[in-house]
Structures are given as structure tokens and as C-alpha cells.
Amino acid sequence: MERYGAGYLEERKLIARAPGLIPGLVSLVLVLAVFYATWWIFQDPRGYFRMYTPYVGYMYCRWWLVMMIWMVYLFDLYPFKRVWLEKSHPITKGIVLTSVSVVILLILIKGFFEFLLGNFGLAYFNPAQLEKLPGITSFFAIEYACLAILMFAAISSWLSPAWVIAFEKAPWANLKQPVLGFTLLAVTFFLSTIVYFVTMHSHMGILYQPWQYFTSIAPPYWENFADTVSGNFHIAWIMCCTVVIWLVETIWQRYPFNLIKNDNLRRISLFIGIIAIALAINFFLYFAQELTWGEAIRGTRREHSPDWRWLHVGEMAIFWLVPALVLSFYFNNWPNKFSMPVNVAVRTIITLVGAVVLYIVYYKTSHLFLGTQKGFSHPQQFPMIPMIWLVNIMLVHHWFMDNWPMWKMVPKTSDEIAAEHAHEAEVLEDERPTRSYGWGIGAGVVAGVAVFFVVVAILPSMYAAIDIIS
Amino acid sequence: MTTSFDRRTFLKGATTGVGLGVIGAMGLYSYSPLRKAHFPEVERKMTEIGTIKSLKVINISETSWFDNGILTGDIKHAGGLLVDQYLYNWPPFGNGKGLGKGSYEEGIAKIKQYLPHDLEKAWEIIEKECINVDNAGGFAALLEIEEMDGNKRKFLLDTGWSYKWMDECFKREGIDTMLRNGEIEALIISHEHFDHYWGLPVTLKYAPDIPIYIPEGFYKEGLQYIKDSGHTGQLTELKNGLNKIIPGVATYVFPVPIICRVFGEQSIYCNIKDKGLVSVTGCCHQGIIQFAETAYNELKYEKDNFYGIYGGLHISPFDDWDPKYDDLVISLANYDFDMIGCNHCTGLVCANKFIDAGYPVIQGTAQHRSKDTAYLGNGDTITFG
Structure with a gap:
């Protein structure tokens, strides 16, 4: 039976072509080089296509991400x-699969959103x-549509x-x-549509004067809770969900x-857990700004504006x-040598430190090479x-190029796959909760709450000690 | 489940528990009312800046450009709101290469020799080298300040964009004569944007030695333009924060990033005796409520009252809209301004929303190419005090 990419x-077994950290570091340099070249060609305000208007570039950027998720996670x-997939050269695969993702992207945006929904809905x-409406210029008509x-x-x-990772399809x-792909697409797109209407439609409904009371809830229901009528309130927690x-x-x-x-319990817990963790991060990152x-x-x-701060919550999450x-x-998701909770904790700390460093470096330097403006809160600038x-x-x-050229892809044998599954089962069995684990959880929760308040106490002075934007 | 205590398992649980505790506290505490206990009490500084008797603002020009469609069309085709303003090939910095392909150096090289004494000749070149020359207008206002002893002093806030349009406006309002006679003490530049600043040679044509105040944050092109325009007077770069100009008048520099690669803007506070504080702005990219909040935290002013606003409030300059602007319209009521004189980048949509909300907006006469009576237009005046 043909399995496609399931x-x-x-x-796949990725075999490093060099020892130690070299493959990772070289790959990172290569990826950053391609990033910068493509940024200049497509996004940079000084470059060729200059799509960072900002919303045009933002729209394509975000949907391209979704297209790749659809191709890999929904459609295998x-x-x-x-x-x-196993025999083709990574460059061939990269070009073909990227091209397909871009074609689907264009069909979706131009065909589905602009033509179908935009003309008949x-x-x-x-x-x-939008340009038919009095007072709306072509530039902002495009920006509004891209925003939606x-x-x-x-x-x-x-x-x-989420449906693949949490609900395991x-x-x-x-x-x-x-x-399978079309089923998952239909379900997740349907859910996205519902969430869109209850979180974003009202934002669009009050973009025009007078507010579109007949077709959207105005002012939006979140106004008092979020201290703003802007849909950025929802962008914040949804971005946190994406990251989590x-x-x-x-x-x-x-x-x-x-x-x-x-x-079923695991799947539902994970789906809800992702939202719960995202909301926690969401509120904390807002608090951190305060x-x-x-x-x-x-x-x-x-x-100082609540709407920008909600947006910045999502921006900060992306840095993680x-x-x-x-x-x-x-x-290789280092470290792997400890127990699962310790591995997870160490990785969390490493990536949090990485996120903070990236945040500081971005705001200190990005305006020097990305064609953006310095400062945190340029209203048309989105990290x-x-x-x-x-x-x-x-x-x-x-996903498409198997980490080429610093790694070589070799399919795992059925024995290797079986051994790996056995090892995973063994690791999970080793992590089964015991009474000692329960006591540990209890003590850890107390310590975690203490850590939270320590962070809250030192955050203002830590921020004051670092001159991010001079 | 085993019943004996195992240290390694305990530590695994504890590691997990720390994560749960942190996430739980983040979720339950971070947006609760309890968090407000962590916010420091902000003590008002109550800095004295003195008082003046009255302020009269003459709107020399608020039409920064004449057609939103043309300007936003340029922005659209050049690559959006983050494109460096000196790259557009807008007047006066044209190199004949077309939209989005300009540069300060190439543009100024073609006209420098004529600045500021022969702006007609410079403009002839600009018309050949730049795009959409006729769409350029400019923002400038004259501040007539009556001191407590009755003495009157004049300051120019911004100097517009188009040499041709601004020269016409200066002549219409008699600014040319005032400058020539040395009646205007100084030129205060709110920020580096094209429509507020690029008309600098028009002011210098009549008063090349006029003192100029600019806010911290100008790019090298902007600083060079002062020299290239033939300025011979004193240049003062005001630092971020409060800067007293004369008794009763101060500027405040905000380090804000602004579209078209501009950074920093200063606005003016005038403390009117027995009335309250008047905020005068060029574009107010920092936001009028931020400006008012800053005044509340920093200054001592008459009757602790926000008396008035004049200027561009940078809300919907292209008649665009965003829900955050509704936040502003809704929240402005909390500040209880007695008079609101707005124009320019406030936007017609916003001015109408202000009027609909019942705010005391002083309406204009829509003359000299200003579009609507919803706000103060070219040649209109407003007096505080």
C-alpha cells in the first residue's frame, strides 16, 4: 500500500556528515543566509518585491506556513x-515541494479568499x-483585505x-x-472559520465608519476585559497557542x-492543555509589559496602548x-540523556534564554539589516x-530537504523503527507516576509559584539594566 | 503504584511540578486584579514651566498633501509604510529614476546650489526630477504667545513640504514678512517627516539665521539637509523628555518610531494662566493621550485642567481606520478637553467621530484647499486664553 509521507x-534517519555541533551550526548559517536572501527579494522595504507593506508580506508569510503544515501534517x-520522497535529491524535493506549497498558497488567497469569499460573501x-467604498484608497483596501x-x-x-498533534488525527x-487530508482540512478549516467569526470578524466590522452594527457585534464583546476593541486581544492568545x-x-x-x-483523555487533555498553557503565557507576557x-x-x-501590548504578546511568543x-x-533536541521531565526542563530553559537573547538582538539590530524601523512599537512593524x-x-x-547538506537521509529499517517504538514505550513506562512522583509534583508546584513571584519581582530591574534600544 | 519514597522519582515529579506551578501562577495571577499591587505608585513630578496669558495659533497650512489616493498609491507601489522617505523620489529629493529609487544624496546634489535663495529655480528642477510634485503641500503653524506682561512672541512650528505651496502660504499669512523682520524667534521642527520638514528652505529663504529646534532622533540625511539648505543660525537638538523653551512654553520629545523611517517627535505644552494646559502638536505620533498622560505625570499646570489641543493628532491621516483609533475616540472623554482644534493627520473620519461623540471640536472654514469644515483648515486661527 502506498503510504506517501505518512x-x-x-x-527517516538523519545521519550527520560532521561531528558534534558542526552540522547544526553550519545549517543555521545556511538557513540564515537563505532567510536573508529571500527576505531581501520578497519582503525587505528596500528589496525587490517589497511585500512588507506590512500586511501583504505578513499575509503570504503566515499562509505559507499553514500551507506547509497542511502538506506535511494533514496530507502526509x-x-x-x-x-x-526517499530517493529524490533534497534540492529537487525542496524546489518541487516548495513550489507546490506556493501554488496552493496563491490558489487559496487569490481564488478562495479574494475571489470567492471577497466577491460572494x-x-x-x-x-x-473595498475600493468601491468612498474614502478608501487602494493601498489601505489591500492592507485591510490582507489583514483579514x-x-x-x-x-x-x-x-x-492541533488536530494532528493533540487529537492524533x-x-x-x-x-x-x-x-484523511481532506477530512482533516475540512474539520480544521471549519473550526478556524468559527473561531475567526467570534474573534476577528468584529475587528473588521468596526474598521469602517459607521461601525457595521448590522453585520458584526460592535463594540466587540471583549472590550471591557481586554481594555480595547481591537482584535489584537485574540491575536495574542491565538499566537501563543500556535507557539505552544x-x-x-x-x-x-x-x-x-x-x-x-x-x-481520548490524553487527546482532549492535550488539546485543552495547549490552550490553557497558551492563555497562561498570554496573560503573563501582558503582565511582563506592565x-x-x-x-x-x-x-x-x-x-502604552493595550491593543499593541496584546499584539506584542504574540510577538514575544514567536521569539520562543x-x-x-x-x-x-x-x-537533536538536546539533551536526551536525562529523564523526560529533566530533558524537557533543560530544553525549556535553553530555549527561553535563546528567546530572550533573540528578542534583545532583534530589537537592537534588526533595523540595521532588515529595512525596518528601530523601536519596539512601530505601528506598521511586526517582528x-x-x-x-x-x-x-x-x-x-x-521537512522538505532533510536538513541537507549537513545531514544525509537514510530510511530507518523496520527493525530500527520497532526498536525505537519499544524504547519510547520503555521511557514512558519509566515515567509512570508513583507516590514519590506525586509528592514531587506537590513540592514542585510550590516551588514553581515561588519562581513565578521571584521573576515578577526582578523583571523590572532586569529590564532596566538592559539598554535594548538606545 | 509503589509506596516507598524514591528520591529520583520525587525529583522528576518536582521538575514537572515547577512547570505546573509556574504556568498555573502565570495563568491565574498575571491578569488578575491582584497584579496591580506590583505597579509602583507614579508620583507626579509637578515640574513648573511658568504661565502665559494666551496662545493664538495661525494655521498656515494643514494640507500636507492634496490627494490621499496619490500619496498612498506612491506608498503602495514603493513598497509600503516602512520604505525610507528619502527613497521615494518625492520633492525635493528627486534623481529622475522614478518611484522608490531616489536618494537624498542624488536629489540634493541637483538643487543644493539654489538653496535657499532661488527656490523658483530649485523647484523647476524638482518638477523634472521628482514624482507627483503637485501633490506635495505641507504642515506649518504660527504660534503667537502672549506673555504675562503682555509681550508677544512668535514661533514657527514646522515648515511644510512643497517649496512652491509653502511659499504661497507664507505670503498669504504674512509669514514671509515676519521672518524677514525677525519677528519669529525660532523654528520648532516637530519631526523629520517630509510634510513637516522638507520645506525648510522656504523658511530659510527669509530668515537663514533663524534658530532651529529639532528633536533627538533625526537621521543623517535630515541633519545634512539643515546644512545643505543654507542654515546659518543656531541649531539645537532637544533631548528626549521635557525641554523648557520660554516661561509657560515647553516641548517634550518622545522617542517614537514613525512610518517612512523617521524616529522621534516633539510636541509643545503651553500653560495658559487661569485656564489650563494647551497641547500643540505637529503630528503627535506619540498619541494625544500619551501626550496628555505625560503632561499629567510631568507638569504642574493651571487648574490641573487640560484646556485645549491644537494640531495634527495622527489618527487617520489617510482616512484609514483601525479599532485602536476607536479606543482613542472613546478614551478621549476621560481627559475633558475644553477645546479641540484638530486638522491634518487627525483625519476626516476621526474628526467626524469626535464630533459625533460630542467633543468640543472647533470647526473650520474649509478655505485655501482645506477639504472640510470638520476641522480647522488653512488660514483658520484658534485662540486659547
Whole structure:
């Protein structure tokens, strides 16, 4: 039976062509070089296509990410046959699979959103429809449409992988491709549509004067809780969900949810757990801004406005995703020698430090080479764009090109796969909770709460000690 | 499940528990009302800047550009709102290579020899080398300050964009004569944006030695332009924060990033005796509420009252909109301004929302190419005090 890419990522053995950290470091340099070259060609305001308007570039960037998730996680790289995936040169695979992702991307944006929805459903998905309205210029018609389309992508980039990672494709996991892919696509797209309407549609509805009371809830229901009518409130937690789902999948190895034996309980716990963790991060990152920049003031601009701070929550979360993927893709998810909780804890600390360093370096230097403006809160500037663009390049490299050239892909033998599954089962068995584990949890929770308050206490002085933007 | 205590298992549980504890505390505490206990009490500095008797603002020009469609079309085709303003090939920095392919150096080289004495000749070259020359307008306002002893002092806030348009406006309002006679003490540049700053040679044509105040944050091109325009007077770069200018008048420099690669803006506080504080802005990219909050935290002003606003409030300059601007419209009520004189980058959509919300917006006459009576237009005046 043709399996296409089902299980391909897990069943490939990447053999490093050099010892130690060299493959990872060289790959990182290569990826950054490709990132910068493609950034200049497509996104940079001084470059060739100058898509960073910002929303045009942002929209394509985000949907390209979703396209790759669809291809790899939902469709198992269907219709590409397993033998082609295993035998083709990584460059060939990279070019072909990237091209396919871009074609689907263009069909989705131009065909589905702009033509279908924009002409027969909601005008704000189509710039040409918006331009018919008095007072709306072509530039902002495009920006508004791109904003709406990219907001949909933000939701989709959370829910599409969530069904695969959290729900383990249940209850359709045994379906064949492409039926499985289309089923997962239909379900996750349907859910994304619902979430879009209850989180983002009202944002679009109040973009026009007068507010569109007849077609959207205005002012939005979250106004008092979020201290803003802006949909950035939702962008914040949804972005955190997007990030957490990949943390769970990579550096956390689904721990501790993988300790739950009951399938349905594990799946539901993980799906809800991702949202719960994301909300916790979401509220903390907002609080962190209050601790460093002072309380938000509704109606003001930049660092002090609640809407920007919610947006910045999502931006800060993205800074965590990059080191997590780097550690997972290029450094074999180091460390692996300890118990699972300790491995997870060490990776969490490493990637958090990496995120903080990346954040500081980004705001200190990005305006010198990305064509962006210095400062935290330029209203038309989104660090999510370069970060997601970098993630996209890494995904092309890792998913489509098997980390070439510093690694060589060799399919694992059936014995190796069986041994690996046995080892995973053994590790999980070793992690089964005991009474001592329970006592440890209790003590750890107390310590964790203490850690939280220590961080809260020192955060303002830590921030004050670092001159990020002079 | 074993019943004996195992240290290694305990530590594994503890490691997991730390994560749970941190995440739990983050989720339950971070956005709860309890978190407010961590915010330091902000003590008002109550810095004295003195008082003035009255302030009259003459709107020399608020039409920074004449057609939103043309300007945003340029922005769209050049690559969006982050493109460096000196690359557009907008007047006066044209090199004839077309939209988005300009540079300060190439543009200024073609006109430098004519600045500031022969702006007509410079403009002839600009018309050949730049794009959409006729769309350029500019923002400038004259501040007439009456001191407590009745003495009147004048300051120019910004100097517009198009040499041709600004010269017409200066002549219409008699600014040319005031500059020539030395009646205007100084030129205060709010920020480096094209529509507020690039008309500098028009001011220097009449008063090349006029003292100039700029905010910290100008790029090298902007600083060079002052020299290349033929300025011979004193240049003062005001640092971020409060800067007293004369008794009763101060500027405040905000280190804010702004579209088209500009950084930093200063706005003006005037403390009117027995009335309150008036905020005068060029574009107010920092936000009018930020400006008011800063005043509240930093200054002591009459009756602790926000008396008025004049200027561009940078809300919807292209008649674009965003829900965050609704936050501003809703929240402005908390500051209880007695008079709101807005124009330029406030945007027509916003001015109408202010009016609909019942704010005391001083309406204009829509003359000299200003578009609407919803706000103060070219040639209109407003007096505080």
C-alpha cells in the first residue's frame, strides 16, 4: 500500500556528515543566509518585491506556513510517493515541494479568499470591493483585505496542527490519503472559520465608519476585559497557542500529556492543555509589559496602548518558537540523556534564554539589516513577519530537504523503527507516576509559584539594566 | 503504584511540578486584579514651566498633501509604510529614476546650489526630477504667545513640504514678512517627516539665521539637509523628555518610531494662566493621550485642567481606520478637553467621530484647499486664553 509521507519524518534517519555541533551550526548559517536572501527579494522595504507593506508580506508569510503544515501534517505529502520522497535529491524535493506549497498558497488567497469569499460573501476579503467604498484608497483596501486573510491564517496555524498533534488525527487516523487530508482540512478549516467569526470578524466590522452594527457585534464583546476593541486581544492568545503547539511537539515531546494512557483523555487533555498553557503565557507576557513599561493606557499609542501590548504578546511568543525549532531541528533536541521531565526542563530553559537573547538582538539590530524601523512599537512593524519567515525557511529545510547538506537521509529499517517504538514505550513506562512522583509534583508546584513571584519581582530591574534600544 | 519514597522519582515529579506551578501562577495571577499591587505608585513630578496669558495659533497650512489616493498609491507601489522617505523620489529629493529609487544624496546634489535663495529655480528642477510634485503641500503653524506682561512672541512650528505651496502660504499669512523682520524667534521642527520638514528652505529663504529646534532622533540625511539648505543660525537638538523653551512654553520629545523611517517627535505644552494646559502638536505620533498622560505625570499646570489641543493628532491621516483609533475616540472623554482644534493627520473620519461623540471640536472654514469644515483648515486661527 502506498503510504506517501505518512510517518516519513519519524521514519527517516538523519545521519550527520560532521561531528558534534558542526552540522547544526553550519545549517543555521545556511538557513540564515537563505532567510536573508529571500527576505531581501520578497519582503525587505528596500528589496525587490517589497511585500512588507506590512500586511501583504505578513499575509503570504503566515499562509505559507499553514500551507506547509497542511502538506506535511494533514496530507502526509500526498500525492508524492514514498519512494520519491526517499530517493529524490533534497534540492529537487525542496524546489518541487516548495513550489507546490506556493501554488496552493496563491490558489487559496487569490481564488478562495479574494475571489470567492471577497466577491460572494464578505467584501473585506477583496481589495477591489473595498475600493468601491468612498474614502478608501487602494493601498489601505489591500492592507485591510490582507489583514483579514492573515487573521484567518493565525487561527489556522493553531488549529490545523492541533488536530494532528493533540487529537492524533482521531477519529479518522485510519483513513487513507487523500481522504484523511481532506477530512482533516475540512474539520480544521471549519473550526478556524468559527473561531475567526467570534474573534476577528468584529475587528473588521468596526474598521469602517459607521461601525457595521448590522453585520458584526460592535463594540466587540471583549472590550471591557481586554481594555480595547481591537482584535489584537485574540491575536495574542491565538499566537501563543500556535507557539505552544510546536513546543509540545518538539522540545516537550508531548510531556506530561503522553503519560495519560487513555487515548481520548490524553487527546482532549492535550488539546485543552495547549490552550490553557497558551492563555497562561498570554496573560503573563501582558503582565511582563506592565511590569517593565508601566500600566497600559487605553487610547494611547505604541508601548502604552493595550491593543499593541496584546499584539506584542504574540510577538514575544514567536521569539520562543525560533530557538525551540532550532534546538529540535539542528541539535537533536538536546539533551536526551536525562529523564523526560529533566530533558524537557533543560530544553525549556535553553530555549527561553535563546528567546530572550533573540528578542534583545532583534530589537537592537534588526533595523540595521532588515529595512525596518528601530523601536519596539512601530505601528506598521511586526517582528512576527521575519520570525515566521525564518521558521518557514527552516521548515522547508527540515521537512522538505532533510536538513541537507549537513545531514544525509537514510530510511530507518523496520527493525530500527520497532526498536525505537519499544524504547519510547520503555521511557514512558519509566515515567509512570508513583507516590514519590506525586509528592514531587506537590513540592514542585510550590516551588514553581515561588519562581513565578521571584521573576515578577526582578523583571523590572532586569529590564532596566538592559539598554535594548538606545 | 509503589509506596516507598524514591528520591529520583520525587525529583522528576518536582521538575514537572515547577512547570505546573509556574504556568498555573502565570495563568491565574498575571491578569488578575491582584497584579496591580506590583505597579509602583507614579508620583507626579509637578515640574513648573511658568504661565502665559494666551496662545493664538495661525494655521498656515494643514494640507500636507492634496490627494490621499496619490500619496498612498506612491506608498503602495514603493513598497509600503516602512520604505525610507528619502527613497521615494518625492520633492525635493528627486534623481529622475522614478518611484522608490531616489536618494537624498542624488536629489540634493541637483538643487543644493539654489538653496535657499532661488527656490523658483530649485523647484523647476524638482518638477523634472521628482514624482507627483503637485501633490506635495505641507504642515506649518504660527504660534503667537502672549506673555504675562503682555509681550508677544512668535514661533514657527514646522515648515511644510512643497517649496512652491509653502511659499504661497507664507505670503498669504504674512509669514514671509515676519521672518524677514525677525519677528519669529525660532523654528520648532516637530519631526523629520517630509510634510513637516522638507520645506525648510522656504523658511530659510527669509530668515537663514533663524534658530532651529529639532528633536533627538533625526537621521543623517535630515541633519545634512539643515546644512545643505543654507542654515546659518543656531541649531539645537532637544533631548528626549521635557525641554523648557520660554516661561509657560515647553516641548517634550518622545522617542517614537514613525512610518517612512523617521524616529522621534516633539510636541509643545503651553500653560495658559487661569485656564489650563494647551497641547500643540505637529503630528503627535506619540498619541494625544500619551501626550496628555505625560503632561499629567510631568507638569504642574493651571487648574490641573487640560484646556485645549491644537494640531495634527495622527489618527487617520489617510482616512484609514483601525479599532485602536476607536479606543482613542472613546478614551478621549476621560481627559475633558475644553477645546479641540484638530486638522491634518487627525483625519476626516476621526474628526467626524469626535464630533459625533460630542467633543468640543472647533470647526473650520474649509478655505485655501482645506477639504472640510470638520476641522480647522488653512488660514483658520484658534485662540486659547
